[in-house]
Amino acid sequence: MIRTENLTKVYNGKTAVDGLDLEVEEGEVFGFLGPNGAGKSTTILMLTGMIEPTGGRCLVDGIEVAKDPLKVKEIIGYLPEDVGFYGNMTGEQNLGYFARFYGTTAKERKERIAEMLELVHLDGVTQKAGEYSRGMKQRLGLAQAMINDPKVLFLDEPTANLDPEGAREYRDLVERLAGEGKTVFVSSHILSEVRAVCRTVGLLAKGKLVAQGTLDGVARTLAPSDGDAVRIVVETREHLPDLEDPAIIDIERNGTRAIVRAKADIRDRLAETLFSQGLHVREMRIEEPDIEDVFMAVYRR
Amino acid sequence: MAFDRVLNVARKEFSDHITSRRFIIVLALFLVISAVSIHEGIEVYNAQLDTYNEQLQQMTTEIEGPYPGWMPEKPSIMLVFLFMMSYMSALGSILALAIGFDLVSKEKESRSLKSLLSHPVYRDEIINGKVLGGVGALGFAMALALAVSLAMLLVFSVVPTLDEFAAILIFGAASLGFLLAYFAVAITMSTVAKESGSALIYTLVIFAVVSTLLPILGTMAADVFSGDPPEPPEMVAPMPTPAQSSGGGYITASDDPRETDPAWRDYEEARKAYTEKRRFISDVSSILSPQMNYMVVSMAVTNPGSSTMYTAYGALQVEPGGGLADALGQVWMNIAALIVFPAVFFGATYVKFMRMDIR
Known part of the structure; x- marks a missing residue:
């Protein structure tokens, strides 16, 4: 479902992502691990068609992102790190604005928005998004990422601003999405968070993929070698x-x-x-x- | 580029503008002051109309007047809009700057741009939608101002003719072009600056330079490079100056003895060359100032028949007796400048926005 081939991004002479080869199967909940500054967010920006790679290519559901970013955006959802909204609009109005880009009817939009707001427990909230707490914004971010019922969901540091209850609800949501056969790509530097929801992981360090596979498999690969003992x-x-x-x-x-x-x-x-x-x-x-x-x-x- | 996506952005931007407290306050002030200026203009118009009627009556009763062949000119209701123009250039530019200076920088600060770009919309569609929304809001403000002015004219029983109505629409278009010039400056600075505070400062600096500094520098440069004006030759008896009368009339025939005096003819030629040189130097810098261009175009629209249109920075010569089309033809450079100025800034905004780092 997600594939990168020698994906590279250079910013002002500094290599942020260095020849990344990655493959995520359909229906997988994939954890993209790495320390801050490893190149995780840059990789996601390229995968979501928001920036163009300097070299290599990336494909989502067989579509080359740089060649047809709009088509890719129609089938993906993206929760950015530290997500932002229009502070003068309510959550419902924000979702309505984003939903209009998908060419759905007013009735479909209304139903989907109501469903999403209920899912993230923001239904009935009438205050403007500018007055939301960080946790509420994060939940609205999840709702906007799913407004188009995406095949693939990219979540960048999804639990960064959530309280324990919010984090538990997020895990339940990911489980539910996995049950529906959706591919979820979770980027985080917190191992426990990835461990809780992801079946497979990729570890990125200094823009390079260090290891990929199941969590235990990656740990064994990376553990100090003791021969065959x-x-x-x-x-x-x-x-x-x-x-x-x-x-x-x-x-x-x-x-x-x-x-x-x-x-x-x-x-x-x-x-x-x-x-x-x-x-x-x-x-x-x-x-x-x-x-x-x-x-x-x-x-x- | 799908127009429905541009429209989606434009609709949201337009709605944001017309519901924002900042826009409503400046617009209210703008409309109130427009109404006051229109009222002031109507009073002057009525006074000139009375003078015109008196002069007309005199012409029918006194065949031998002081200037045979002199015809009083009926005042135009466009005079009313000349008053509106002076207020428009001050408050209108504030309105345009107010809606544009944080249009992009606010999105960067709130990180809403990243959320927006994650949905199926191209960057150029976003910036085009933002510009369209802003143009719509300014057009709405302008339309309201014109509607208020027309309503006031009708309340005071002043009904514009079809030609005058066309001139009012052209005045509205010129005013919108002027507002767009400063809106374009503001949105460019909003795209260039990282924060809204910096964007506002950059915008105000450019506003001050193009609205005030450039015309002053132009006048100063004209003074420096043109030298002293030529002195008129000694005349036996001073002659009345064939200029506009207080009632707006003009002289259609004369037997001026200066026309036969070679010294006077030389002086006139030297003066004409001096004026043209001075005007050229002044125009070069003034053409970059939306204020100056708006003023010149507005005067051509509101006062097309006048022989000389005086501005704060000098005089613009317009051939007497010409219609609106002639007057506009003579200020085509200023009209072009009113179009090119915002186009250049919108182009810069487009390029910068397309290359903007959204990390």
């Missing part, structure tokens, strides 16, 4: 005896707890050995790299 955490109620197995490389012991580095997953054999010695196993698991640590290490690069 498997790290097994073992904890027993009693003092841990010496463990012997031809697959074991080394053991870090700490009383009743140990981290066993082995050539393969030998948890079954270890459990059998400990059970035969009458020991009570409290924990036995393969140690996965800590996602937060892995991502933070990339952010700090």
Whole structure:
């Protein structure tokens, strides 16, 4: 549904996005992660047809964005970071203005606007958008992004101004959209936010895609390499005896707890050995790299 | 470019303008002062009409007048609009600047431009819609001012002829062109500046330069480069000056002895060359001033038959006895300048807006 090929954007001699190759399948909820200034927003601006790439190309639903931005805009929705509205108009009037660009009838517009305002809990709000709180603006931003019932939704830092209740409602909304088969592209620098809703992620750093795939897959790819070794955490109620197995490389012991580095997953054999010695196993698991640590290490690069 | 998208933007902009407090306040002031000026103009018109009637009556009763062949000229109701023009150039420009200086910068500040651009609309459609909306609002203000003036004329039992009505419409078009000149300056500055405050300052600086400084500099340059005017030769007896009378009449025939005096003819030629040189220097700088161009065009429309149209910065010579078309023909450069000036600024706005960084 979304594809970029060697996508590049240079601003005043500085490369903001550097040869980005990305692919997001239809119906995916994709998290676009990266520290501030990594090039996430610039990528979204190119994907939404608001700026032209310096090099490469990007396609949404098979349409090359730079060649036919209007056609792309008709099938996408975009929530910009720190979204803004016309302060002299109500939320309903703002949505009405945007909706007129889609060539719908007045009746269709009215129904869609009412539906969207209800969805973001702004129905019945009569005050002007200039008097809205940041959270209300963010919710109206979600409504304007969905005013055309888009196939693809681009959300740039969507929970930035939301309170916990608003953030929970946003997650429910994304789940619902995913259930309807829509493609959602969420850009954020907050891992927990992306983790909560996204099935796949791409990690951007200094304009380059560092990794793409499932969150665990990306974390494993980026984790410090330990060859083919498997790290097994073992904890027993009693003092841990010496463990012997031809697959074991080394053991870090700490009383009743140990981290066993082995050539393969030998948890079954270890459990059998400990059970035969009458020991009570409290924990036995393969140690996965800590996602937060892995991502933070990339952010700090 | 789809016109319905341009219209959507224009409709919203027009609605924003005519419902904004700023526009309503300036427009109200503009209309009130227009009405006052029209009233003042009608009083002067009626006074001139009385003088005209008296002179006409004298001509029928006294065959031997002081100037044989002299015909009184019936005052035109366009005189009324001459009064309106002076107020229009002050308050109208404020109205035009007020609606334009934050038209784009406000969108940048509120980040609404990014939201708007995420929907299916091209940048050129947005800027064209904004300009169209502004033109519509200024046209609305102008139409209201003309409607008020016409209503007042009718209330005072002054009914314009078809020609006068056409002249009023041309005056309205010239006034709109003048308003657009300053609207164009304001919207350009709004696109160039990052903030509305800076846009307002830039706009006021340009306004001051083109409305006041340029005409003054033109006059100063004319004084410096033209030198001293030629002195008239000594005459045996001073002759009455064949100029406009207080009642607006003019002399159609004379037996002026100066016409046969070679010294006087030389002086007249030297004076004519001096005036033309002076006018040329002054015109070069004045042509860049919408105020000056508006003034010259308005005087041609409101007073087409006068031999000399005096402005604040000098005199404009117009051939006597010509109609509206002749008068407009003589000020074609000023008319062209009133069109070119906003066109240049709108062009600059377009280019800048298309290249604007919206991050």
